Amino acid sequence: MSVWQPAWFQTAQSSGGWLVVHSGQAFLTAGADVLFASDDPRVQGFAGERHGLGQWQAQPVTLLELDTPPDIEGCVWQPLRPLMLQSPHALFKLLGYANQIGTWARQHRFCGQCGTRTFALDGQRGLKCPNCQLTQYPRLSPSMIALITRGDEVLLARSPRFAPGVFSTLAGFVEPGESAEACVHREIMEEVGVSVTNLRYQGSQNWPYPHSLMLGYHVDYLSGDIRCQPDEIEDARWFHLRELPTLPPAFSISRFLIDRYRVERLGGAEPVLPD
Known part of the structure; x- marks a missing residue:
């Protein structure tokens, strides 16, 4: 199985290897392929900024960041989210890293x-x-992500940005001057209008939308009725652990938090949060 080996200090001028072509928030794809050989005629003549990303299949991987996405016969430009659903976890990590580096480089071309x-x-x-x-x-932006539980029920919500039918745990960015724990209380109150208690840290995950470090918590419901925040939450409900809706991908920290609590209450194999 291919494993991405990051190397942020690697030179981007390595000969041979793989090329990941990125523009804006989209990757160049050809069928199921998002990695191109550096001598592939479809990408060989592109002029853009190059950034070393690490190793894939023992070959160097270079990001090619383009100002505008050109039309190339037989190729399609795809954003990261749909690629996340169809890529192995190691490849998704590589693409997530490429997306973050490409965005950072593009936004800081000028002082x-x-x-x-x-x-x-x-x-x-x-x-x-x-x-x-x-x-x-x-730079990474710290954010909290929290699973709210009440006995055998979990409070899950969906954003208008989610795929149809998908519900997830609540999340939000840490504000300046705020602790992660204070962020948990504030974001949950803002998004669904309930109070929580007994915060337990569960783990972290890098999440490239666009450059988050997700700090995962499990919290207990304390009080309040669900009240969805306009424009942020289009639906939020209590779900029994035996009757859950469509959930986020298995390698996401949101799914890890849900699966871990489900195992705690109903039994089963302990889930693992991917590195």
């Missing part, structure tokens, strides 16, 4: 302090301004 064109540093993942010396590194 945010003086507006000068930045350049990539050798030996590290950084973009430096030659004028004021400001260096920009990729």
